[in-house]
Amino acid sequence: xxxxxxIGGGSSLQQLLDQATYQHFQEQMASICIEAGAxxxxxxxxxxxxxxxxxxxxxxxxxxxxGKELVLIxxxxxxxxxxxxxxxxxxxxxxxxxxxxxxxxxxxxxxHADVVIAVGGGxxxxxxxxxxxxxxxxxxxxxxxxSVDGFNSKGxxxxxxxxxxxxxxxxxxxxxxxxxxxxxxxxxxIAAGFGDILGKYTSLFDWKFGAIxxxxxYSLASELITRHALQHSVSCAGQxxxxxxxxxxxxxxxxxESGVAMxxxxxxxxxxxxxxxxxxxxxxxxxxxxxxxxxxxxxxGCATIEIAKLYKQLxxxxxxxQAKLNSNIASHWDEIKQHISxxxxxxxxxxxxxxxxxxTSYHQLGIAQELVARSMSEAxxxxxxxxxxxxxxxxxxxxxxxxxxx
Ligand SMILES: [Zn+2]
Numbered sequence: 001x002x003x004x005x006x007i008g009g010g011s012s013l014q015q016l017l018d019q020a021t022y023q024h025f026q027e028q029m030a031s032i033c034i035e036a037g038a039x040x041x042x043x044x045x046x047x048x049x050x051x052x053x054x055x056x057x058x059x060x061x062x063x064x065x066x067g068k069e070l071v072l073i074x075x076x077x078x079x080x081x082x083x084x085x086x087x088x089x090x091x092x093x094x095x096x097x098x099x100x101x102x103x104x105x106x107x108x109x110x111x112h113a114d115v116v117i118a119v120g121g122g123x124x125x126x127x128x129x130x131x132x133x134x135x136x137x138x139x140x141x142x143x144x145x146x147s148v149d150g151f152n153s154k155g156x157x158x159x160x161x162x163x164x165x166x167x168x169x170x171x172x173x174x175x176x177x178x179x180x181x182x183x184x185x186x187x188x189x190i191a192a193g194f195g196d197i198l199g200k201y202t203s204l205f206d207w208k209f210g211a212i213x214x215x216x217x218y219s220l221a222s223e224l225i226t227r228h229a230l231q232h233s234v235s236c237a238g239q240x241x242x243x244x245x246x247x248x249x250x251x252x253x254x255x256x257e258s259g260v261a262m263x264x265x266x267x268x269x270x271x272x273x274x275x276x277x278x279x280x281x282x283x284x285x286x287x288x289x290x291x292x293x294x295x296x297x298x299x300x301g302c303a304t305i306e307i308a309k310l311y312k313q314l315x316x317x318x319x320x321x322q323a324k325l326n327s328n329i330a331s332h333w334d335e336i337k338q339h340i341s342x343x344x345x346x347x348x349x350x351x352x353x354x355x356x357x358x359x360t361s362y363h364q365l366g367i368a369q370e371l372v373a374r375s376m377s378e379a380x381x382x383x384x385x386x387x388x389x390x391x392x393x394x395x396x397x398x399x400x401x402x403x404x405x406x
Contacts, residue, residue: 013228020265023220028260031174034247034252035040038178039070043077045174045361049138053080056103057128059094059119060085062120065144066181070119082111086127093293096126097159100216104131115140118172121189122148122296129155133169141172145185146193148253148296149271151175152259152263164284164382171263172380175256180250188295193251194240195301199275200230200258202248202307206273206388210262213328216269225261226270229254234352241356274390277373277379278303284382285371294365301353302362305346306372309391313342323396336389358386 007074014022015077046054054074058067074081084107094100104127108116115154116139118128125141132139133156150157152175157166169406204226210216233240233254239247242246263269268276279299286293314320320333344352359365362372372387380391 003222005242009287013225016224017221023239023261024264025221025225028152028263029256031172032177032256034179034249034256036179037178037180039073039142042070042117042142042176043073043079043081043177043348046074046079047139049115049173053111053113053114054117055104055108055111055274056083056119057080057124057131058083058085059088059124061125062144065119065184066142066178067119067159068314070117070142071290072201080109080111082113086124091225091292093214094123094127095159095293096123096130096157097285098124098161100127101131101134101158101310105126108132108135108137113137117142120144120272122150122262123291124353125151126158129160129169129172130167133167134239138173140153140171143175143252144181145189146177146182146248146255147185147189148193148196149255151177152256153268155262155268156313159287162284162287164280164287172189177252177256179245179249179252180215181322182292183245184254185248187243187357190240190243190248190299191353191356192253192295192301193255193354194233194237194297195295195304195353195358196232196297197233197251197254197263198298198349199257199273199300199304200226200271201349202311203271203273204230204305205311205339205343206386206390207269207388209251209336209392210387212335213326213392216387217265217267219265220381222265222270225264229261237352237355256332258393259288265268269386271306273305273386274379274388275300275307275387277382278306278375278384280382281375281379282367282371285375296368298359298365299367301349302360302365302367305349305395306351306376307363307390308343308349309324310376310393311343314389314393319393323392325395325399326392327393 084104116132119142143151154171155166156169174180211218281394301372320329325327355361
């Protein structure tokens, strides 16, 4: 795929990045095949690498969408292809928890697998990634929906005893994103992928905020790659909404670019800020109460709206000038306000989500107002090491409340 490319003023990524970084970016992207019929390229890859026994990780839906065909393709070429169909929990959710990971590990051991292939969405990737890493095997990614940007990341968010933790493990050695499969993905999953991308407005802001006020590490290259993916997706929202091959290809590519930006930086900062912390908070709460999980990107899209609302309010009130705990906030407030201005207003974000057919508010997602309010004051505790504006705001508010109560 070579379409796409404008950041704002019409510059391509090649023009924006220095030559060495652009080459590094291209090398990462070279292992990602996004095309119709990509499933058929997997056998050649498996052969080149000298693998014999292949462990597929699927669920019942992704087996039907692509797993079954891939088993046939690999079988015809003489490879042993085994399938682990990860069992859903009692309410029908596949969760990246101890049970799912051990299920895959047992099959890897029993079948003497020498490579693991994740066939599915983000959760199946997390399970397969962590099981492969633990078994010291490589893994291959076969996304069945353009629903998240984590396919090509190294981080495996897994749930252990009800708590979500992200273990840095391994990225896929190759990604095969078959457009024939992806265009048939359920519409809500495509809208979720777009929601995960829209979250970059606030994640990029929060990352910048942390760098300015708290010395968090920063990479201009990873910012530019992420912003490029974001702006290209937003300018092509109409095309993505059509769900034709071209629209799905460009959303998939944007999600992969966001993943590469994280890989190059080595952490999730470019793609994950306060909007993701809200989403993780909601997810853990649902898990705690045994409620059916919502799509990650759908939550991120709606969380982005809530964070944008708060940040715009703080901008209007010149909140940063009164911040006491961190003097860098007041001294850099003008610069911070400029960066807040780059986040679209809540109604623009809602309109974009609506255009692609995703939920446009937490009400629509069915999340209780009480939970949203609580998460707005506690979500920063999900990643206490990240200094987002939400984190800074909650620390100040807590500080003022404790002073006024004293
Ligand atoms: Zn995400």
